[in-house]
Amino acid sequence: MLQNYSQPFEFTNLTKWIDTALNANLPAFWALVIELLLVGIALLAIYALTAMILIYVERKITAFFQARIGPNRVGKYGIFQTVADVLKILLKEIIHINRVDKFLFFAAPFFMIVASVLTFGAIPFGQSLHAVDFNIGAFYVTAVSSLGIIGVLLAGWSSNNKYSMIGAMRSGAQFVSYELSAGFALMTMVVLTGTMQFSEMIETQRYCWNIFNGHISSLVAFSIYLISGHAETNRGPFDLPEAESELTAGYHTEYSGLQFGFYYLAEYLNMFIIAGIAATVFLGGWMPLQVNGWDAFNQLMWYIPSYLWFTGKVFLLIFFSLWVRWSFPRLRIDQLLNLEWKYLLPINLVNILVMVLLVLAGWTLNDLF
Amino acid sequence: METIKSLIQSNFPKATIAETEKLTVIVAPNELRSLVEFLYKYEAMPFDYLVYLIGGDDGEKLGVTYLFSPSTNPTVELVVKTATADRENPLLYTITDMYETAHLNEREVFAMYGIRFINNPDMRRFLINDDWVGFPMRKDYNADPAVNPVSIESKDMSDISNRIIETSEGLKEESFSIFEEGDYIINIGPQHPSTHGVMHFRTSLDGEIVKKIDVISGYIHRGMEKLSEGMTYPQILHFTDRLDYLSAGINRHALCMCVEKAGGIEVPERAQYIRTIMDELNRISSHLLAWSAQTNDLGATTAFIYGMREREMVLDIFDKTCGGRLIVNNNVIGGTMFDIYADFQKDVKAFIPYMREKLKEYDRFFSHNVIALGRMVKIGNLSKEDAISYAVTGPAGRASGWSCDVRKYQPYALYDKVEFKEIIRYEGDSYARYLNRLDEIEESLHIIEQLIDNIPEGEHCAKTKAIIKLPEGEYYQGVEAGKGLFGVYIESRGEKTPYRLKFRSPSMALVSVMPLICKNEKISDFIGIGGSMDYVIPDIDR
Numbered sequence: 001m002l003q004n005y006s007q008p009f010e011f012t013n014l015t016k017w018i019d020t021a022l023n024a025n026l027p028a029f030w031a032l033v034i035e036l037l038l039v040g041i042a043l044l045a046i047y048a049l050t051a052m053i054l055i056y057v058e059r060k061i062t063a064f065f066q067a068r069i070g071p072n073r074v075g076k077y078g079i080f081q082t083v084a085d086v087l088k089i090l091l092k093e094i095i096h097i098n099r100v101d102k103f104l105f106f107a108a109p110f111f112m113i114v115a116s117v118l119t120f121g122a123i124p125f126g127q128s129l130h131a132v133d134f135n136i137g138a139f140y141v142t143a144v145s146s147l148g149i150i151g152v153l154l155a156g157w158s159s160n161n162k163y164s165m166i167g168a169m170r171s172g173a174q175f176v177s178y179e180l181s182a183g184f185a186l187m188t189m190v191v192l193t194g195t196m197q198f199s200e201m202i203e204t205q206r207y208c209w210n211i212f213n214g215h216i217s218s219l220v221a222f223s224i225y226l227i228s229g230h231a232e233t234n235r236g237p238f239d240l241p242e243a244e245s246e247l248t249a250g251y252h253t254e255y256s257g258l259q260f261g262f263y264y265l266a267e268y269l270n271m272f273i274i275a276g277i278a279a280t281v282f283l284g285g286w287m288p289l290q291v292n293g294w295d296a297f298n299q300l301m302w303y304i305p306s307y308l309w310f311t312g313k314v315f316l317l318i319f320f321s322l323w324v325r326w327s328f329p330r331l332r333i334d335q336l337l338n339l340e341w342k343y344l345l346p347i348n349l350v351n352i353l354v355m356v357l358l359v360l361a362g363w364t365l366n367d368l369f
Numbered sequence: 370m371e372t373i374k375s376l377i378q379s380n381f382p383k384a385t386i387a388e389t390e391k392l393t394v395i396v397a398p399n400e401l402r403s404l405v406e407f408l409y410k411y412e413a414m415p416f417d418y419l420v421y422l423i424g425g426d427d428g429e430k431l432g433v434t435y436l437f438s439p440s441t442n443p444t445v446e447l448v449v450k451t452a453t454a455d456r457e458n459p460l461l462y463t464i465t466d467m468y469e470t471a472h473l474n475e476r477e478v479f480a481m482y483g484i485r486f487i488n489n490p491d492m493r494r495f496l497i498n499d500d501w502v503g504f505p506m507r508k509d510y511n512a513d514p515a516v517n518p519v520s521i522e523s524k525d526m527s528d529i530s531n532r533i534i535e536t537s538e539g540l541k542e543e544s545f546s547i548f549e550e551g552d553y554i555i556n557i558g559p560q561h562p563s564t565h566g567v568m569h570f571r572t573s574l575d576g577e578i579v580k581k582i583d584v585i586s587g588y589i590h591r592g593m594e595k596l597s598e599g600m601t602y603p604q605i606l607h608f609t610d611r612l613d614y615l616s617a618g619i620n621r622h623a624l625c626m627c628v629e630k631a632g633g634i635e636v637p638e639r640a641q642y643i644r645t646i647m648d649e650l651n652r653i654s655s656h657l658l659a660w661s662a663q664t665n666d667l668g669a670t671t672a673f674i675y676g677m678r679e680r681e682m683v684l685d686i687f688d689k690t691c692g693g694r695l696i697v698n699n700n701v702i703g704g705t706m707f708d709i710y711a712d713f714q715k716d717v718k719a720f721i722p723y724m725r726e727k728l729k730e731y732d733r734f735f736s737h738n739v740i741a742l743g744r745m746v747k748i749g750n751l752s753k754e755d756a757i758s759y760a761v762t763g764p765a766g767r768a769s770g771w772s773c774d775v776r777k778y779q780p781y782a783l784y785d786k787v788e789f790k791e792i793i794r795y796e797g798d799s800y801a802r803y804l805n806r807l808d809e810i811e812e813s814l815h816i817i818e819q820l821i822d823n824i825p826e827g828e829h830c831a832k833t834k835a836i837i838k839l840p841e842g843e844y845y846q847g848v849e850a851g852k853g854l855f856g857v858y859i860e861s862r863g864e865k866t867p868y869r870l871k872f873r874s875p876s877m878a879l880v881s882v883m884p885l886i887c888k889n890e891k892i893s894d895f896i897g898i899g900g901s902m903d904y905v906i907p908d909i910d911r
Contacts, residue, residue: 066674162555166577166892237740239668246896248562327734329741330668332893333577 010305012128039131047120047269052082054268057315058322065326089264092257097159100254104158109255109262111151116266116273118144123276124198126286126307137198138190141277142183145232148266149175155263156251167250170240170333177340178231178238184348185225188217188355189281192364202285207292209284213365217355222282224344224351226317229274231336233267236325240333275317279310283317286310370445373411380407389842391436393448401451402462405435408447409467414439416447418757419468420847421873423858424478426507427452431459431482434858436845440757440771443778448843453484460533460540463489470760473584473881481506481594485533487540491547492532496587496910499527505595526556526571528583547583548573559588563666563896566906568880570895577891582884590910597870602628602837603702605870609857610696612872613908615655616851618687618697619648620872625700626781627846627857631839632702634831640704642824645783646717647690647699648848649813653724654683655851656764656806656813659903663803664735666900667744672735679727686716702837704830717821721814728807736804745800749886749898752797759882763853763875764809765902768794768801775849787819799901806903838865852876852903876908 018038022031056071056079063070071078097105122141124130134140149172156168190196192214193204201210211218231238242250252263279285286306290298331339358364370392377384377394381404385395396404408416416437423434432452439445453459463486465472473495475486480494483504493499502516531544548554552573558564567588573580593608602624609624610617622644629636636644661676684694689710691699699705735741751761756769766773774791776784792808794801839861847856853875860869879902887895 066671067678246893326671332891
């Protein structure tokens, strides 16, 4: 219980308090229902808030990359710009397009947002801030995040627009290809940690992050995960499905108002999710920096709340992603697929084998020291 | 020149040879093709470069004027004229099979004068709609708005074209479809972020691969050439800025020089210095925008803004000099409208080292990027022969190994007094065009450097008469604009307004070659190649 006093800013105390208070006053079933609702609302709120913060951060950082100032009119330094944008997009009219496949057209954005929210729930934000902690967490994340592509394909197909169609087809090819690499990279780390559960993965990284623990193999997996994650979120040099200068806006050309907002939101959140999973699997997640044997130091590190550690790591990765995005020109579709099938995938397959050998031979850093 | 003259005389005895400013050969329509073929195949010096093709109407006859040059030595110029008296159904033979650039030009002549060209593979009107009543550039054209009312109905695109071909049984008119049955056709443009204006490429795709492109232009056609016929020369000056707005000052320089040459107006030395420096600054700003737009077309938004940042400094100098930023309206007939401002030299001298520094930055940031190289090297190959046949001049033509810099072969203003290199590359791909522009920025800086400290004192504008009348005759002046050879052709009948005025625009050639070099490339590369060609649409539409 020493931790309770040493971690004054953690949410653990709050959640515990709510749990005991509810259970003391209500039957167990209703307590559970209310808790589920609370978690759901909290998740959605965080989801929307994160997107808003991300959009602001991206616009500001991009502006600095591009020798511009960025949003600076709404509030000091333009901090309320995204709030205004969200309000605007909520109030905007949804334009009905003639000759679209109505049902699919309306359903498509939901696939996108639902896939994104489902994945979002599985991210461990901090100590005990973890909505869904399956024992097959990594597998679950891979599975549900790939649902998003259905939304993209449906959007392109139902829009009755040739540009959208080309964008959607590109997206399909890209997503299917890079999902493979991302999955294999996660698998490599599953081999290293011996578990698919995110909370356990974080626990095993207490004194040595996975990226160092598996040294060569981990580094390769980390790079591949970042590249394919980048490709999966349709950003950076891999933004072919949107390809502003070629396809105007790709698969979501015909969407307006909140429907477009869903795609927009999901795109930013996917960036966060990829960075979040990379931080969790490779960089120790919300676990503060701990050094084996330095108890005083470790104690001190716990004073910084775990969710701040997580956010810090995630934003570092997001910054990296923005850096790449705003530096490189766009790949062509055949170059994109070449990169995946001719380079990343074979490297990945070999990498898993290397990792298995490392683990079996006991050459990971944890085993060595 | 004398040999070719006597050869033409002996081979075509019926042709009239007039020795005006340029050697002019007037032939009957039925002899035109054989004369052009003779010139094209002339062994000592093949005239394989069609500089311009201009339709004309002298009130009775409808005719076409050609200017041919050997691509190896464009200083040698030969004008060929032909005319037909048939105003109802004027027919001439095409020269498209020898000079590809004639294709779009002949279609323009058809749209404007109604002359149809036998054997031209696609004889639709260019620049104006197929259902337009009358031929606007004819002198007897009825400009009553009731004849061609503004339509607010949306029209479907028709892919049916027609042509006249000569068969053994005589002339045959036929219509044909441009695309094949079942082609997946998308409209790239007229509203598209990467067509650099309201250009319309009707493109048939096979998956991601471009099968065929149909170029449709005219969405911003303002009828400048027709309007000019009712305007005095100082008034027409304002049109030139609105052609290729990125080389506004250079275009204006061309018209000024053409009028000055015709009217015998002496331009003060100081004005020549100012004009040359401003032209080069204009070229830098044009190339910077081309570089930015190309990187943006390839998906690098940051590089786009870097280019804009440096361009801003040039625009500020323009702003302080003449008040115009994009539309540099400094040149007037006889000199410049304004003298340079007090800190002009200081500003320009500050800009030169700054730009050099930034050129290095561009090089580090983009020129050797792996992805950028993959998107440019060996993409959009344009051979030297095709460049000449399509009359692709400017940085794009020089990237294909064709030495076609007007500043070198026909120096105007002060270009014979300064030392600079003509940048030539032989690869002919997007990357060569890309590098050519960056290198030309460096050369322009070098030219400015040589002039900026030596601007002589004196008048900046010659005194001209209140009303400028040009003596009867035909005048032509070409300059090297940002995109290539920009020419002004004036036919004067001694009035204060031109009888016929034609702008030879470089962008039209650049666009006409797009279907050739984009064939079988990916759609992304089509956009990238478009960026590397750097065309400006108002320059085509005029």
